[in-house]
Amino acid sequence: MPKLTPADNPEIKLDSAAAAVEATLTREQRRGLFEKPGTVVYAIVELTSKSYTGHAEGEDKPPQVKVRVTGCEVARTDEDAKSLIEARRAMYRGRQIDGTFDEVGQGPMRPDGALADVMATHPSEDELREYKRRREQERQDEYVR
Incomplete structure (x- = not known):
């Protein structure tokens, strides 16, 4: 992998694979995006770098990295949606305070702090496991009957 100078700021290219996004959209959301141009949906996404293009000495082309959802x-x-909008605003405020708009680097490292209060009303991993366990038990009980 080529080394970047502190002044280099790689361009980010979004890979065309959108299966992770498509899988989470409801039928109504898909139809809304198609039928009403300008429709907005809010999402939490995980981006993974998949490939990069280095830059040669003397070439006037910035480095690029391709990311996939x-x-x-x-x-x-x-x-x-309101919770995600507020989390985005909180993270934006954090970038303003931290001065990371033009910095090369990681930026704010604790976005989960902005979501802690918002996520308190959502199911935890333990609650999901308990739900699945109860559902499986109900299926077994029905099978025995």
Whole structure:
């Protein structure tokens, strides 16, 4: 991998694979995006770098990295969308305070702090496991009957 100077700021190219996004959209959201241009949906996405293009000495082409959406959850309710909007605003405020708009680097490292209060009303991993366990138990009980 080529080394970047502190002044280099790689361009980000989004890979065309959108399966992670498509899988989380409801039928109504898909139809809305198609039928009403300008429709907005809010999502939490996970980006993974998949390939890069280095730059040769003396070439006037900036370095590029291609990223792919490898995880995604789309807000399904207005309440969830408002929560994501507020989290985005909080993270933006953090970037303003930290002065990371033009910096090369990681930027704010604790976006989960902005989401902690918002996510308190959503199911935890333990609650999901318990739900799945109860559902499986109900299926077994029905099978025995």
